[in-house]
Amino acid sequence: MRIDRHLVAAFELSDAEFEALLCSMPEKERGQALEARRLKAGLRELRETPECQLTTEHLRRAVLESGMKRPAPWPWAWGWALAPVAMVGAWLSLNRSEPQLEKTSVPMVASDSGPSERIAMAESDRAPAVEATPAAAVQPVVAGLEGPKAERRPGSQSALARRTERSRSLGAQPPNKSLILAKWTSHDDSDWSAPVRFDSPAPIEREAGSSPEPVVVIVTESPDPSTGGHQAVEVSRQADVVFGG
Amino acid sequence: MSFLAVSLLGLAALDQTKALAADPVWERIQPNLLRLDSGGVTLGHAVLIDPKGLFLAARSSVSTPTIVGWAGPTRPVTLVVVATDETTQMLLLKSEDWVPQANSGTRILAQIEPGARLIVATPNGPVRAEFVSADRIGVVRPSLRYTPLAEIRLESAVGPVGGSPVFTETGGLAGVLGATLIGERASLAPSAGQPMKAAAEADSAATALYGPQGMTVAYALSPAVLQRVVLGFLSADHKVRHPSIGVFFKAATEGVLLEAVMPDSPAARAGLKAGEVIVSANGQAVRTPVEFARLLFGSAVGDKLQLRIRSGKTEREVEVIVGVQDSDS
Known part of the structure; x- marks a missing residue:
């Protein structure tokens, strides 16, 4: 029962509340409560489960299965010993792939606007060079630059992304054309000549569930004071979500 | 300048509400609604689902087990919470002093086409919206149950919308708004790191500068779930x-991994254990947790599921009889 109490305290209380509770605890219990708090931090770092899905149940199971012991430092020591080998390997592989990258990559412009800006520059300023490059060679470079955005397909596009695009389609003046270009080209990376469509409706009709990994909407228990409803969070990786049924 | 823009937007929203208040559809809907107030603040609306005085409301709109609803500005109606559906956070309210009126009662729609125009009964008055989809994959806490959600989009920031009933232009009930999407775009791609955040900040700054302002993405139970809830509430x-x-399950390399099996549940009685993998169900391969969740959601209480279970290197067939979730009261 005491462990349960520590778990609830470690999981549910804010930092300030937890500190206050710690002060009122006997020394022995304080140690256990701190261990429970560390476990919570550890669970969060694992990133296996979205933050909003972390529950006391997960924590309780973690405690029951692995006990409240700190992990032995040995595995990390071995990890550090392997680090120089990994660095040499990484350096070798970078050296080998450098010429290919130079051949297929597009000019970069230092920018604070993130990767979208870079791809947009490639699209608008260097179109002939891109056309001359085989699509198969360009694709991985683009994917690598744009990260998750480049993987987006119409069916898996989040409501949040649609909301932004829809806002623009309703007549917003884009502050930076290149940002918009990047957004639309990400729908179909192979079609580099596709025109920018500002007046396209939000892709509601194109969404009919053919996506391999659609967005999951998690409705949390937290109320949203500005709307009076609960907060909903989108999770793009279905694999991370725990379902009940 | 920004003050002027905000004022104009406010006036536009006010105009929309005024225009809708005189709309014949809204006039038809209104007799079936009770305004739920608490401490002088409107928390939401209750919808008449049975002319004898049974109302449906979202839990977020009801602050106490007994609440006063208002039919029009002057007619108070006392409501008592009769039943709660924990999974969907919906309540059944009953009024002992409800006087049935001619043509009262709300039609619950089974299907709504994407793009349909809607009217949302917000605490501040009626607001227009658009039906986007009926099959968003939803997971509702605390039960973590898969629940198909309807996505509804409101073209402006309308303030409080939680617990607001949503109607089509034919006057049928399309849903009750339960949640709104929060704007944490960076959370969609936690591995993308700072550049993605910078892009998101640039996007939101652009929207703030150039408008239009504050589109609201809200979620309600999909029509299929809403029908199940209403039918359950209207049962004896x-x-x-x-x-x-x-x-409780999540994705595995092949099939779905059982994270936990509740004691005394149908799965536990069939011998399922945490750590085992469901490879197929009713002869069909289970590839994603959503596939299995949809299968469970679509089954009826008492149905038999033939599951192929992998435990280590061995596989076996088990039959599980679908039961009732016991967290509801």
Whole structure:
């Protein structure tokens, strides 16, 4: 029962509340409560489960299965010993792939606007060079630059992304054309000549569930004071979500 | 300048509400609604689902077990919470002093086409919206149950919308708004790191500068779930029966991994254990947790599921009889 109490305290209380509770605890219990708090931090770092899905149940199971012991430092020591080998390997592989990258990559412009800006520059300023490059060679470079955005397909596009695009389609003046270009080209990376469509409706009709990994909407228990409803969070990786049924 | 823009937007929203208040559809809907107030603040609306005085409301709109609803500005109606559906956070309210009126009662729609125009009964008055989709994959806490959600989009920031009933232009009930999407775009791609955040900040700054302002993405139970809830509430014992076998699961390399099996659940009785993998169900390969969740959601209480289970290197067939989720009261 005491462990349960520590778990609830470690999981549910804010930092300030937890500190206050710690002060009122006997020394022995304080140690256990701190261990429970560390476990919570550890669970969060694992990133296996979205933050909003972390529950006391997960924590309780973690405690029951692995006990409240700190992990032995040995595995990390071995990890550090392997680090120089990994660095040499990484350096070798970078050296080998450098010429290919130079051949297929597009000019970069230092920018604070993130990767979208870079791809947009490639699209608008260097179109002939891109056309001359085989699509198969360009694709991985683009994917690598744009990260998750480049993987987006119409069916898996989040409501949040649609909301932004829809806002623009309703007549917003884009502050930076290149940002918009990047957004639309990400729908179909192979079609580099596709025109920018500002007046396209939000892709509601194109969404009919053919996506391999659609967005999951998690409705949390937290109320949203500005709307009076609960907060909903989108999770793009279905694999991370725990379902009940 | 920004003050002028905000004022104009406010006036536009006010105009929309005024225009809708005189709309014949809204006039037809209004007699079936009770305004729910608490401490002088409107928290939401209750919708008449049975002319004898049974109302449906979102839990977020009801602050106490007994609440006063208002039919029009001057007619108070006392409501008592009769049943709660924990999974969907919906309540059944009953009024002992409700006087049935001619042509009262709300039609619950089974299907709504994407793009349909809607009217949302917000605490501040009626607001227009658009139906986007009926099959968003939803997971509702605390039960973590898969629940198909309807996505509804409101073209402006309308303030409080939680617990607001949503109607089509034919006057049928399309849903009750339960949640709104929060704007944490960076959370969509936690591995993308700072550049993605910078892009998101640039996007939101652009929207703030150039408008239009504050589109709201809200979620309601999909029409299929809403029908199940209403039918359950209208049954003799007012209980909603969501099918369940008592498991928590997530994606595995092949099939779905059982994270936990609830004690005394149908799954536990069939011998399922945490750590095992469901490879197929009713002869069909289970590839994603959503596939299995949809299968569970679509089954009826008492149905038999033939599951192929992998435990280590061995596989076996088990039969699980679908039960009722027991967290509802």
